[in-house]
Amino acid sequence: MSEMSAQSRGMRDVLLRNFRAMKGRAYPRIIGMNREPSWLFFDTLMPILSIAAFVYIYKAMNAPPQYIGYVIIGGAMTAYWMNVLWAMAAQLYWEKEIGNLQLYAIAPVSTMSVMAGMAVGGAFSTTIRAVSTILVGIMIFNVKFSMASPLLLTGIFVFTMIALYGMGMMFASLYMLWGREAWHISEVLTEPVYLLSGFYFPVKYLGTGVATIAALIPLTLGLDGMRQLLFPYAGDGFIPATHELLILTVLSAIFLVLAHYFLNYMETLAKKEGRLTLRWQ
Amino acid sequence: MAVEQIKNTLSRNFITFKTAAWLGWQMDSNWADPFLFIIYTIVKPISATFILVMMYVVVSGGSTAGSLFGFMYVGNAFYMYIFQILFGVTWVIHDDREHFQTIRYIYIAPSSFYAYVLGRSMSKLILTTVSVAITLAFGILFLGVPIGLGTVNIPMFLAVFFIGLASIVVFGLALAGISFLTAEHGMGMNEGLAGIFYLFAGVLYPIGTLPAWGAAFSKIIPLTYWLEGIRRSLIPTSTDPTLAAYSSGFLVYLMIISTIIFLILSIGIFRGAEHLARKQGKVDMLTSY
Incomplete structure (x- = not known):
């Protein structure tokens, strides 16, 4: 009995420690x-400039009004992709450069907790940028959204984020293993993902084949679902929003499990190859 | 004696420029094997261009025949120079100071820091030229962008192109100077200026599409005239209606004047910021940004 209680106390301590690590990294x-x-x-005004440029292209083409809304939503969601790319994926490269990565590796916590902290903190600050983009879109470009299914909309957004x-x-x-290539890989993953995920146009126009492959990037279905719910009259959706929520739920589970496995594997490999402390590659 | 001294200075600056250009090229290209590097060089600009192509064809119902398409396509292709050179010139200071921590050694070396910064940004210029060439070739071959060898005004293109490049480098040098003083805003500053140009310089649409105040603002940006000149030289029919009254010669004249003004300003900003940075001990500061 006392062995079991010691075990459960040990488990509780581990969970608490990892929760603290997460909180500490989010802080x-x-x-x-x-x-x-x-x-x-810089985070609110700068992105508006390029988003406004895309709005004016549609205006120059006399596009239907919902396209301006598509750009605003897509522009707001770029903040999350940039955050994931530069402040999640590439973060371990920066941490290596400034000497923090080895501290994470020797800390008695799971790397997943550190990453989760980064995610929570990053998502919080990015949400401010995204919300301000949407507010500016509403105020300057007079975009009108429909809020017919707020629950489904929230579900799609939350699972897209997870x-x-x-x-x-x-x-x-x-990125734990990479040196300078981390920077370039992040760069090369910017525009192609904007294109494939349909950040500035409905993804269904890429064709079923390409859009299906692009659906592996959570933002593709997330954006498509949110646009369908915010502009229900437009009829530009790829697949029904409820199906998109289901797929996003499955993707969330798959990516989290894979992340756990990959992080452990790569950390071991990085230790073996002595890359955790290798700077200026 | 004076001529000999000038010759020696120029020769030393050229060696600095050449070595910095080689270093910049190595840093930009040797992170991957050549095949991966070529893919990287092609994929990025083509994807960025395809976003606009998709936006256009979705609204036009699949056609790329309208005059706005050529306008947008050429503007977007040459905008790559604006973003990449501004970024390339400015980032040298940040990268060498914060990431590689080599700026103190380069700064105290008996060579021109200007020549070094310009040399380091040359690789970006070369890579951007490749990207622009690929983008234009793709547009002409597959998307019907109406650039014909017979209709291109080559002398005008060369004159406008090089004056415009000089203008962008001059902007970049001013920003590089400011980068001496700030680490955390380096990227935001670059993005901000590039964003202002993207929105207001008539990159993707005629400036008349903007509200009246926006169109008026566009007219004080030299790069508006650069892009207009480039478009006129490549596609004679592609003219911004708001700028149609300006002759091509007048555009070139405006660009030369504005580039000279900005050159003087940029030297002042660079030297002023450099002086302040030395005074405040910021030349080799480390902030982990």
């Missing part, structure tokens, strides 16, 4: 915004 990302308020200016950040954790394991 600087959230609090950092208070310490450097100018980030708000799957997306799970994918980010999975990528992070690769």
Whole structure:
């Protein structure tokens, strides 16, 4: 009995420690915004410039009004993709460069907790950027959204985030081994993903084959689902939003499990090859 | 004696420029094997272009025949120079200071820091030229972008192209100077200026599409005239209606004048920021950004 209680206490301690690690890693990302308020200016105003440019292309083409809404939603979601790419996946490269990665490796916590902390903190700060993009879109471009299915919309958004950040954790394991190529890989994953996921146009126009492959990127279905629910009259959806929610749920589970496996594997490999402390590659 | 001194200075600066260009090329290209590097060089610009192509064909119902398509396609292709060169020139300071921590050695070396910064950004210029060439070739061969060898005004293209490049480099040098003083805003500054140009310089649509104040603002950006000149030289029928009253010669004249003004400003900003950075001990600061 006492052995069992010791075991459960041990388990509780492990969980608590990992939760603290997660909280500890999320903290600087959230609090950092208070310490450097100018980030708000750069994170909210700068993205608006390129998003506005895309809006004006559609205006120049006399596109139907919902296309302006598509750009605003897509533009808001770019913030999450950039966050996943540069502040989740590539983060372990930065951590290696500044000497933190070895500290994560020797800490008595799971790397997943550290990554989860990054995800929570990153998603919080990114949400501010995304929300401000949408608000500016509503105010400047007079975009009108329908809120007919708020529950389904929330579900799609939440599971898009879980799957997306799970994918980010999975990528992070690769970045643990990489040097300068991390930077370039992140760059090369920007525009192609914007294209395949249909950030600025409905993904169904890429054709069923390409759109199906693109559905492996959680943002593809997330964006498509949210657009269908926010602009129900447009009829530009790829597959029904409820199916998209189901697929996103499955993707969330798959990416999180794969992330756990990959992170353990890559960390062991990085230790074996002595790459955890290798800087300036 | 004075001529000999000038010759020696130029020769030393050229060696610095050449060595920095080689270093920049190695840093930009030797992270991958040549095959992967070629794919990387092709995929990025083609994807960025295809986003716009898709936006266009989705609305037009599959056609790429309209005059706006050529306008947008050429503008987007040449905008790559704006983004990449601004980024390339500015990032040298940040990269050498924060990531490779080599700036103190380069800064105290008996060579021109200007020549070094310009040399380091050359690889970006070469890679961007490859990307632009691929994008244009793709557009002409597969998407019907109406650029014909017989209709291209080559002298005008060369004149406009090189003056415009000089103008972008000049902007970049001013930003590089400011980068001496700030680590955390380096990227935001680059993105911000590139974003302003993307929105207001008539890259993707005629500036008349913007609200009146936006179109007026476009007219004080030299790169608006650069893109207009490039388009006129490549596709004679592709003219921004708002700028149609300006002759091509006048565009070139405007560009030369504005580039000279910005050159003087940029030297002032660079030197001023450099002086402040030395005074405040920021030349080799480390902030982990």
